[in-house]
Amino acid sequence: MAGNVSPDDAAIAIVGDDAVHRVEGLPGESGPVGLTLALGRLRTLGVTGWRVALPAAGHPLGLSGPPEFNARALEAEEAVVGFGAPYGLVPELYEAGPAGDVHTQVVWHCLAVREAPPADVPSLGEAERELAEALREATVALSRLDVAGSGPAAAAAIDAYRARAEGPDEEVLAPGYPPRAVRVLELARRVGLLVSLAYESGHGGAVSASEIAARGELLRPVERVARRARVAAYNAYVEERERG
Template identity: 65%
Template sequence: MLEEPRAGRLAAWGNALLTGRVSPDDAAAGAVGPDDSHRMAGLPGEAGPVGLTLAFGRLRGLGVTALRVALPAPGHPLGLCGPPEFNAAALEAGEAVLAPEAGVGLVPEVSEEQAAGVKRVTVVWRVAEVRRDLPPDVPSLSEAERELAVLLRETAEGIARLGLPEAGPVARAELEAYRARAERDRALLAPGYPPRAVRVLELARRVAELVVIASAPEHDGALSAGQSALRAELIRPVERAARRAQVAAYNACAEEAARGGR
């Protein structure tokens, strides 16, 4: 849950390009994680995968004016609009990028390899047709912010009731690694995003950190049956709320474009 979705980064920098705030080369560089190599496959007129600089131009030629993020999970197809085969591929990947107004969707295929002790990640975004309906069940930024604020308070109170004021060494190591990545990638939302979108993502991160503390395996043996049940009740809604907030934040530019606010 602490990882930032590749779909979010691709959509954010794609939107910055589509709204004229960055150059194609800057958008392509910003959309790629520090250890990733990205290409796009299935674009009309292209025989094979192409780099993101060219791919963004091809998407614009297909009528794409804004990109949206989907972060589906079993039983919760958040951000998806169909058809079923696209939804199934996106669910398997756990993420996708969509431009439903243009009938275009992208699903990542991720592969990893080790060479000389260095991990290389290759991401191929597969282009497919999607329905031209806006996805349901996607909150506005204000809705997501309110939901997360309440959840943050309730989760913190629940952790206090469990008597787990701080995480064990495994959870602390995970949190420290995540915070280092978050600091390195501080400008995850590309130019053009409203401050509220940044604030919502920060809230989602804080909620996720609390969940790491609550779910640290070091605490398992110290919890009674009642405490374990309380922990499950605390954690259950958090993953869904955090994903909803991420989608709302990454989709802020697309929502603004749909309102004619570009």
């Protein structure tokens, strides 16, 4: 949307290993159209960038309305909101193909959005500070709870992830993003990995229902901080353009 790559190249990057992506409800079209055409059309309609929304129950993170769009985005738990023109896209995923060769197909529903500040999205500076604090607090608290996700196995998994992320083939964000956005996204991913390891460790050292509940109470706000930071990082390019 910023004009740095062609719609074809953007569509290839978006589709990845999925079978096909189509956009439904695009102004001027009577049915679903291919992603390349849709991106080009949305750009001519005035969309110059996208904000990411990652809403969850009770937390409309990144949304700006109206209610119909918010409801669909909450159901999907993700959406993108256009910058420059009032259009948003909400994905709907399908699985298709024979057993052993199943691919994901995506239909993006194009809907009107309200041009207003997105809900609960911090600045990059705020997100970075919140993440650093959440990582420290979660590590200490999980260690006290004797959760497997805070021990040497978690540290090894995080180090392995960081090695992959720092490799030459990993592009964290598209060209044009500020370096701070890359740092924030990497830290958000690291915090998210810690949370996932803690959840996936089963009961770990938590031997009672109260200890398991305590772990959940600890992880939920940390998870929320990580989601807010991811949205802040992905939206940084648009936010900088909006500031001029």
